[in-house]
Amino acid sequence: MLSGCTIGSRPEPLPPVHEPTPGVDPDVVVASHTLAAEQAMLDRVGAVIARHPGLQPRLSTVAVVHQAHVQLLTRAVPGSASPSGTATGTASPSPTGTASPSSSGSASPTTGPSSASPGPDTTEVPRKPADAVRWLADHENALCLFDKQQAFTARSGAFARLLASMAAAAAQQAVLLGSPAHGPGGGR
Amino acid sequence: MTAVSSLQRTLAGEYAAVYCYGVIGGRVSASKHPVLAGRTAQAYATHRARRDQLIGMVRDAGATPVASAVSYELPGQTGTTEELAATATELELRCARLYADMVENTSLVHRQWAIDALADAAVRQLGFTGAASAFPGVPGLPY
DSSP: OOOOSOTTOOOSOOSOSOOOOTTSOHHHHHHHHHHHHHHHHHHHHHHHHHHOGGGHHHHHHHHHHHHHHHHHHHHHSTTOSSTTSOOOOOSOOOOOSOOOOOHHHHHSOOOSSOTTSSSOOOTTSOSSHHHHHHHHHHHHHHHHHHHHHHHHHOSSHHHHHHHHHHHHHHHHHHHHHHOTTOOTTOOO | OOHHHHHHHHHHHHHHHHHHHHHHHHHSOTTTOHHHHHHHHHHHHHHHHHHHHHHHHHHHTTOOOOOOOSOOOOSSOOSSHHHHHHHHHHHHHHHHHHHHHHHHHOOHHHHHHHHHHHHHHHHHHHTTTOOOOSSTTOTTSOO
8 A cells, every 4th residue: 555656657757867978977967867856846846736726735745845855956966056957067966964955945835936937837737636636646756766766876875865865755745645545643 | 884784784673673563563453453453564574575685685795694683672662552653653764764874885786775665664654653754764854
């Protein structure tokens, strides 16, 4: 019953797993691709909330999780004020766990996409709220698999650990979104 | 930490998990709390399988697997159903930290094993009393 990150429902292609780029630390490329995938997930959550405001309480945790991932990965990608760019630097990512995003950013469950965006693109969001939640769950599953692949390919062990943790977080969200009755302490 | 040391440390954690789930499973009433009993039994089977897999990994690496202790102290109370579920959650949280450490200290097939185990533990603890987090298995980060 409990199964996150299942194979078989990848809604759309995610960024390439690993493409060697001359002169760029391979882990920076991994961080850049993962950052793009996490930001895309965060944007999807914002789009669903924009189209279905009644889902905001349920989705606030999802947004907080991916916002935390985006904040940490942004620090790992040199010169990435916005997460959409590709890696251009040569420095190693250093998400060693000591870098802590600002408390103001992590304490409040901001649910929208990055403030630089003109607004959430809701064109892909299913019309029915229940379908929209399932749509997010499918994307969480796909993101989990992607993050796992990134963790496998990362050269730095410490970085791999963080990426594997992000995959685990996506697995949790996939389960929570996919099972309305399931929650902490549920089903004794 | 070497890769073999990390395998041994994870194996020691699996010994503890198997023992503790054995105790928890013996105290959950399957008739009164069938869901919790089922999840506990599933967790016991999973950790026992992981234990055996780790023993094989250590041997394949040319080392002698660490031995199991005779008994282990449970990481929580077991007087009520809620306490049993909370103790199971704590077990999974501890295992998740071990798996995350193993990801960091291994590569290739061993790292893949640990990546999958970490996600599995993160999901399993939701079935007891655990809550989702942004960085399962990695304490000290926000949320």
